[in-house]
Amino acid sequence: MYQEPVIAVHGVNHYFGHGRLRKQILFNVTTEIQPGEIVIMMGPSGSGKTTLLTLIGALRSTQEGSMKVIGQELRGAPQSRLVNLRRNIGYIFQAHNLLNSLTACQNVQMSVELHEHLSPRQRRRRAEDMLAAVGLGEFVDYYPYELSGGQKQRVAIARALVSYPKVVLADEPTAALDKQSGRDVVDIMQRLAKQQGSAILLVTHDNRILDVADRILYMEDGHLSTLETAPV
Structure with missing residues (x-):
């Protein structure tokens, strides 16, 4: 039975700056995340991971492409719709x-x-x-x-x-924690999200927690791809 993705990103481009200083940060980013799915996004610092996370979280305006979260198109959405949407997102x-x-x-x-x-x-x-x-x-x-x-x-x-929330967005949630504390908080997120049917998108550099992911995405220089195997 087909389930509508809770996050649907299609052809998203994003830029910082204006005029000669304008720089493209995201390039034709496309991905979907299903209800109850835990997706980890990895990649070097400055590759665009946090930018994508803030776009999905309606904390930044979508400039080009389609960004649907919980069935709502964010590109061009009025502020009132974005405020209501944020109530269904955990950060x-x-x-x-x-x-x-x-x-x-x-x-x-x-x-x-x-x-x-x-x-x-x-x-x-x-x-x-x-x-x-x-x-x-x-x-x-x-x-x-x-x-x-x-x-x-x-x-x-x-x-x-x-x-x-129907969506949980986590940006380096274990970076400041020791190994056991980091494992504890990720296990809690996994258990509670599965119980509630929330979709989790988690940005991390922490290889110790990759086993909780249903899928791993990799961002480099603003391009997003799916890793077939977890990095060592």
Whole structure:
């Protein structure tokens, strides 16, 4: 049975700068990602990986080609549609970007504040449940400065997944973590995304986590291809 891809990128080109300084960053990028699929994107620094991630996440405007996310065409889309779409996307970055003035629970709860159908009590409960799911059930009222690097990244994962997003975009989520912490957070992402049916696109240089991928993409000089075998 055919499933519509949750991410469909076709013929996307992207440029930075203007006039003589205009430089092409992405070249005819085409790929699709299905619901529940975990895709890792690798490649050298400066090859265009983060640019593509921000385009898919509606954090940057699509200039040329077609960019469909959760059935919505992003190219030329009004700002209101992009805002609504972002509510269905979970973002995880190398820097956890937690607010130090908020507890772990309050940081996670921020992601469901825009879901007006939930009462304040329901939002708190959902945040607590997600923190428990990432192994931080006893740390809900801890502040970021009281947590380790791995624990902070778990909070960031909980924040990204608490609204049950259809798409999760992760940019180097294990770069600042030791081997065990990195494995832990990737395993959590894999388990929760599979349970929720989310599609994950994960940018990494970390060869230690490639085994979680259903498919590996490779970006070099703005050109995207599929790796038939994982790099050693």
